[in-house]
Amino acid sequence: DTAVSQTPKYLVTQMGNDKSIKCEQNLGHDTMYWYKQDSKKFLKIMFSYNNKELIINETVPNRFSPKSPDKAHLNLHINSLELGDSAVYFCASSPRPGRGGSGNTIYFGEGSWLTVV
Amino acid sequence: GENVGLHLPTLSVQEGDNSIINCAYSNSASDYFIWYKQESGKGPQFIIDIRSNMDKRQGQRVTVLLNKTVKHLSLQIAATQPGDSAVYFCAEKGMDSSYKLIFGSGTRLLVRP
Numbered sequence: 407d408t409a410v411s412q413t414p415k416y417l418v419t420q421m422g423n424d425k426s427i428k429c430e431q432n433l434g435h436d437t438m439y440w441y442k443q444d445s446k447k448f449l450k451i452m453f454s455y456n457n458k459e460l461i462i463n464e465t466v467p468n469r470f471s472p473k474s475p476d477k478a479h480l481n482l483h484i485n486s487l488e489l490g491d492s493a494v495y496f497c498a499s500s501p502r503p504g505r506g507g508s509g510n511t512i513y514f515g516e517g518s519w520l521t522v523v
Numbered sequence: 524g525e526n527v528g529l530h531l532p533t534l535s536v537q538e539g540d541n542s543i544i545n546c547a548y549s550n551s552a553s554d555y556f557i558w559y560k561q562e563s564g565k566g567p568q569f570i571i572d573i574r575s576n577m578d579k580r581q582g583q584r585v586t587v588l589l590n591k592t593v594k595h596l597s598l599q600i601a602a603t604q605p606g607d608s609a610v611y612f613c614a615e616k617g618m619d620s621s622y623k624l625i626f627g628s629g630t631r632l633l634v635r636p
Contacts, residue, residue: 410566439624446531446628447531447561447610447628447629448626448628448629449567449612449614449626450626451623451624451625454623462623464623496566496567498566511557511569511572512557512569512624513569514559514566514567514568515566516564516565516566517564517565517566
């Protein structure tokens with residue numbers, strides 16, 4: 407009963423291709439996120455959705471397009487993949503947006519390792 | 524730029540010893556801080572959090588200390604175990620970006636048996 411699940415876990419693809427990473431959470435949370443972790447382990451937020459509505463877009467290239475069909479799913483589609491897109495992409499969710507506090511922990515998925523060749 | 528600063532060092536400790544992992548942040552407006560643990564091949568896992576109106580919070584074998592004067596956060600792990608080996612991140616949420624968690628660059632903890 408994985409809380410935040412994302413697929414695929416590993417993805418190797420050629421430059422210029424279009425790919426998607428899917429994410430689902432079964433925690434009943436309202437807020438979902440995509441984070442990118444580079445080769446130096448630096449984690450940076452890309453997008454956040456609250457109840458299917460985009461609330462954060464961290465100046466990510468428009469080749470990256472998140473889609474939230476319902477509040478339990480947040481998929482990430484990437485067009486025209488570039489070498490620099492190689493990274494680990496983490497989906498995450500939290501009960502609600504807003505500042506932290508008891509119970510508003512962000513839970514992460516296991517990550518999707520994207521390698522662009 | 525990002526507000527939370529750790530250059531990715533490695534901390535090596537003997538099993539059973541206490542570990543202290545440090546983090547500096549620059550945004551004095553941040554009011555909530557979290558420590559995450561990331562094991563190899565896995566996603567970050569919540570360890571403990573602290574609000575800015577506190578200076579210490581204890582969990583099971585872990586303690587977080589917050590010094591707002593010097594904008595410093597630390598994670599203390601008591602009786603470090605091999606299973607504690609991982610990369611540890613501090614993260615902050617600012618009052619001006621209530622939805623955004625900003626991560627530091629992490630510290631690798633290696634536990635020697």
